[in-house]
Amino acid sequence: MAVQVAVIGSGREHEARAEEVGQLLAERGCIVVTGGGGEVMAAASRGAKAAGGTTIGILPGERRDEANEWVDHVVVTGIGHARNLAVVASGDAVIAVGGSWGTLAEIAFASRLGRKVVILEPGHEVEGIPRASLPEEAVELALSGLGGSGA
Amino acid sequence: MAVQVAVIGSGREHEARAEEVGQLLAERGCIVVTGGGGEVMAAASRGAKAAGGTTIGILPGERRDEANEWVDHVVVTGIGHARNLAVVASGDAVIAVGGSWGTLAEIAFASRLGRKVVILEPGHEVEGIPRASLPEEAVELALSGLGGSGA
Amino acid sequence: MAVQVAVIGSGREHEARAEEVGQLLAERGCIVVTGGGGEVMAAASRGAKAAGGTTIGILPGERRDEANEWVDHVVVTGIGHARNLAVVASGDAVIAVGGSWGTLAEIAFASRLGRKVVILEPGHEVEGIPRASLPEEAVELALSGLGGSGA
Amino acid sequence: MAVQVAVIGSGREHEARAEEVGQLLAERGCIVVTGGGGEVMAAASRGAKAAGGTTIGILPGERRDEANEWVDHVVVTGIGHARNLAVVASGDAVIAVGGSWGTLAEIAFASRLGRKVVILEPGHEVEGIPRASLPEEAVELALSGLGGSGA
Numbered sequence: 001m002a003v004q005v006a007v008i009g010s011g012r013e014h015e016a017r018a019e020e021v022g023q024l025l026a027e028r029g030c031i032v033v034t035g036g037g038g039e040v041m042a043a044a045s046r047g048a049k050a051a052g053g054t055t056i057g058i059l060p061g062e063r064r065d066e067a068n069e070w071v072d073h074v075v076v077t078g079i080g081h082a083r084n085l086a087v088v089a090s091g092d093a094v095i096a097v098g099g100s101w102g103t104l105a106e107i108a109f110a111s112r113l114g115r116k117v118v119i120l121e122p123g124h125e126v127e128g129i130p131r132a133s134l135p136e137e138a139v140e141l142a143l144s145g146l147g148g149s150g151a
Numbered sequence: 152m153a154v155q156v157a158v159i160g161s162g163r164e165h166e167a168r169a170e171e172v173g174q175l176l177a178e179r180g181c182i183v184v185t186g187g188g189g190e191v192m193a194a195a196s197r198g199a200k201a202a203g204g205t206t207i208g209i210l211p212g213e214r215r216d217e218a219n220e221w222v223d224h225v226v227v228t229g230i231g232h233a234r235n236l237a238v239v240a241s242g243d244a245v246i247a248v249g250g251s252w253g254t255l256a257e258i259a260f261a262s263r264l265g266r267k268v269v270i271l272e273p274g275h276e277v278e279g280i281p282r283a284s285l286p287e288e289a290v291e292l293a294l295s296g297l298g299g300s301g302a
Numbered sequence: 303m304a305v306q307v308a309v310i311g312s313g314r315e316h317e318a319r320a321e322e323v324g325q326l327l328a329e330r331g332c333i334v335v336t337g338g339g340g341e342v343m344a345a346a347s348r349g350a351k352a353a354g355g356t357t358i359g360i361l362p363g364e365r366r367d368e369a370n371e372w373v374d375h376v377v378v379t380g381i382g383h384a385r386n387l388a389v390v391a392s393g394d395a396v397i398a399v400g401g402s403w404g405t406l407a408e409i410a411f412a413s414r415l416g417r418k419v420v421i422l423e424p425g426h427e428v429e430g431i432p433r434a435s436l437p438e439e440a441v442e443l444a445l446s447g448l449g450g451s452g453a
Numbered sequence: 454m455a456v457q458v459a460v461i462g463s464g465r466e467h468e469a470r471a472e473e474v475g476q477l478l479a480e481r482g483c484i485v486v487t488g489g490g491g492e493v494m495a496a497a498s499r500g501a502k503a504a505g506g507t508t509i510g511i512l513p514g515e516r517r518d519e520a521n522e523w524v525d526h527v528v529v530t531g532i533g534h535a536r537n538l539a540v541v542a543s544g545d546a547v548i549a550v551g552g553s554w555g556t557l558a559e560i561a562f563a564s565r566l567g568r569k570v571v572i573l574e575p576g577h578e579v580e581g582i583p584r585a586s587l588p589e590e591a592v593e594l595a596l597s598g599l600g601g602s603g604a
Contacts, residue, residue, distance in 0.1 A: 004215070004225065031224065056207075056224055062240055062264055062382065064155070073182065073207055074155065075226045076240035078264070079233065079381040080364065081562060082535035086237070089213055089227035104579075105561035109534060112554035113213055113229070126557075127578070213533065230532040231515065232411060233384035252414035255428075259407035260383060277406075278427070306517070306527065333526065358509075358526055364542055364566055366457070375484065375509050376457065377528045378542035380566070381535065388539070391515055391529035415515055415531070 003146055004056070005139075006033040006091025006115075008084075008106045009040035009123070014098030017120060019047035020135040021095055026053025028143065033058065033090045035083065036067040036074060040097045045070035058087045085109050092116075093142040096123055118142045154297055155207070156290075157184040157242030157266075159235075159257045160191035160274070165249030168271060170198035171286040172246055177204025179294065184209065184241045186234065187218040187225060191248045196221035209238045236260050243267075244293040247274055269293045305448055306358070307441075308335040308393030308417075310386075310408045311342035311425070316400030319422060321349035322437040323397055328355025330445065335360065335392045337385065338369040338376060342399045347372035360389045387411050394418075395444040398425055420444045456599055457509070458592075459486040459544025459568075461537075461559045462493035462576070467551030470573060472500035473588040474548055479506025481596065486511065486543045488536065489520040489527060493550050498523035511540045538562050545569075546595040549576055571595045 005025050007018060022032050022044035032048040034041040036057025045055040049070045057071030060083040067074045077083040084102055088094050088110035094117045096107055104124050110117045111129065119131045120138040132138035156176050158169060173183050173195035183199040185192040187208025196206040200221045208222030211234040218225045228234040235253055239245050239261035245268045247258055255275050261268045262280065270282045271289040283289035307327050309320060324334050324346035334350040336343035338359025347357040351372045359373030362385040369376045379385040386404055390396050390412035396419045398409055406426055412419045413431065421433045422440040434440035458478050460471060475485050475497035485501040487494040489510025498508040502523045510524030513536040520527045530536040537555055541547050541563035547570045549560055557577050563570045564582065572584045573591040585591035 001225075054224075056226065058226060064241070064243065073205075073224050074152075074241065075207065075209060075237060077228070077237040078240045079230065079236065079384045079532075079535065080538075081565060082230065082381045082384075082532065082538050085230065085533075085535050086226060086228040089229045090215070090225065092215065101561045101565035105558045105565065108554045108558035108561060112534060112558065125580070230381075230384065230535045231387075232414060233381065233387050233532045233535075236382075236384050252410045256407045256410035256414065259403045259410060263383060263403035263407065276429070303527075335528075356526075358528065360528060366543070366545065375507075375526050376454075376543065377509065377511060377539060379530070379539040380542045381532065381538065384532065387532065388528060388530040391531045392517070392527065394517065 002029055002031050003092050003143065004031045004033050004090060005142055006088050006094045007040065007044035007097060008035065008087060008094060009097035009099035009103050011098035012039055014040050015043035017135050018043035018097040021097060021120065021138060022047025023051045024135055024139045026051035028139070031056060033087060035059070035087050036071050038068060040099065042068040042070060044097070056090070058083055058090065081105070088115055089113055092146050095120060095138050095142050098123055116142060116145065154181045154243050154294065155184050155241060156181045156293055157239050157245045158191065158195035158248060159186065159238060159245060160248035160250035160254050162249035163190055165191050166194035168286050169194035169248040172248060172271065172289060173198025174202045175286055175290045177202035179290070182207060184238060186210070186238050187222050189219060191250065193219040193221060195248070207241070209234055209241065232256070239266055240264055243297050246271060246289050246293050249274055267293060267296065305332045305394050305445065306335050306392060307332045307444055308390050308396045309342065309346035309399060310337065310389060310396060311399035311401035311405050313400035314341055316342050317345035319437050320345035320399040323399060323422065323440060324349025325353045326437055326441045328353035330441070333358060335389060337361070337389050338373050340370060342401065344370040344372060346399070358392070360385055360392065383407070390417055391415055394448050396420070397422060397440050397444050400425055418444060418447065456483045456545050456596065457486050457543060458483045458595055459541050459547045460493065460497035460550060461488065461540060461547060462550035462552035462556050464551035465492055467493050468496035470588050471496035471550040474550060474573065474591060475500025476504045477588055477592045479504035481592070484509060486540060488512070488540050489524050491521060493552065495521040495523060497550070509543070511536055511543065534558070541568055542566055545599050546571070548573060548591050548595050551576055569595060569598065
């Protein structure tokens with residue numbers, strides 16, 4: 001079964017690095033999971049598609065057409081911000097790129113569930129969470145120790 | 152974008168028909184969405200995979216390995232029975248095969264969200280929900296009126 | 303600990319009976335739990351307050367001020383229709399008054415969780431769920447077999 | 454309508470201060486909202502009850518009897534860690550006492566929803582969140598600027 005990696009975050013200024021993360025993950029055979037929205041989520045999905053990968057988007061609302069155009073498989077949860085839990089729970093590992101309060105909630109939930117989390121700099125400072133300065137390093141760190149096709 | 156159809160239900164005695172529903176949906180290019188568990192959910196996913204299709208499983212728990220082996224893309228929600236809302240919200244249409252209280256909740260939520268629902272007989276009697284006596288008829292009914300690759 | 307009874311449903315034509323249900327529950331020392339919204343939910347809460355009772359409203363949105371004015375304690379879930387699960391799970395018993403798809407989902411979830419459900423006529427026809435023709439009978443049925451102050 | 458304040462956190466070593474926070478909130482007429490579990494949640498509720506206050510517990514599981522004994526009104530959500538969203542959304546303000554990943558998720562969600570959050574030291578270091586060194590100061594900070602009976 002292919003490794004699933006959740007890419008979380010927000011901020012237009014982080015899109016280029018998120019796109020690179022998505023591309024690197026797809027090149028390693030990983031499926032990219034996001035919240036299905038804009039900015040970092042769209043960029044990571046776009047990067048994955050550019051590399052021939054597969055993407056899943058887990059939306060907070062009730063309508064499938066709210067997903068960005070680079071999402072292959074749309075999950076419509078209808079549960080608002082609580083969908084953040086589903087995004088990180090669905091990743092075998094999680095990479096945070098930029099982001100605000102919603103991203104911090106996701107980092108915390110991912111850690112609570114025992115998912116491996118990596119923060120790509122710049123980004124939240126969270127005690128105990130490893131950081132990477134480059135997309136390639138973030139992907140390496142996230143996948144290290146996981147089994148499956150992406151390891 | 153491929154049409155996504157949620158197949159819901161439970162009961163070992165309904166597995167053969169669920170498998171046929173999954174196969175027919177995959178043959179028409181639809182992605183099969185289920186709750187990722189056993190019985191009807193597993194059978195529908197197995198049928199879709201036998202026809203070369205793609206499957207999504209939306210789990211109630213917190214662990215990816217609780218999905219049945221015919222699920223390609225696993226969404227781990229961590230929200231218990233509330234994941235039933237996500238299952239039907241993620242379908243452009245919904246087909247119910249057998250099932251008990253959880254399935255009835257899904258039929259109701261799907262209708263609340265305006266998703267087209269078809270009950271394959273035998274199954275719940277719900278006023279206002281169309282019924283089909285055979286898997287082929289259920290798939291026809293579910294897809295009628297939808298756009299996309301499955302219509 | 304006081305018995306908590308969830309009153310679910312919708313429809314302006316059912317408000318008078320919902321108000322009576324709320325009043326009867328409060329007279330027996332039960333706390334009335336609803337979804338915190340209008341129509342049947344507001345009427346049941348109003349009835350409970352008129353009898354000096356206590357009410358809890360469990361809202362789907364993210365703002366406390368969306369509760370009706372007869373709710374004492376407001377729970378803001380932010381999870382949309384998935385809050386229906388919380389409403390019935392929070393009742394030791396459940397009484398349905400009128401209602402549409404959301405109410406049917408609640409009846410199903412309540413049954414799935416083993417909560418005692420009573421449908422006050424007229425209302426959904428659901429196999430296996432007892433029915434009452436009058437508010438007093440609905441309250442009696444709902445409380446029969448429960449322990450605590452309301453039994 | 455009484456002000457509702459969510460008290461979040463965990464850790465046996467923080468119970469004494471959580472109890473004091475609960476007591477101070479009750480003395481000012483606030484309703485204390487928690488996740489209904491042990492340690493900090495139980496202590497805050499116990500403190501509120503000792504001062505004659507009212508408490509609400511919002512549980513992650515499906516059973517009412519999982520609440521601690523100092524919870525007056527139990528909300529059973531059935532949505533696991535996603536109930537953390539409901540806990541903080543139900544507070545007009547939020548006070549964090551100790552805590553681990555779940556608490557960090559709550560601080561983040563509360564900030565995302567615009568709730569006022571105060572961290573009682575020692576506790577998580579989160580940029581932009583005000584800190585208090587004593588329970589009394591935490592309560593003052595949390596209530597400052599709110600309307601209602603607790604302000």
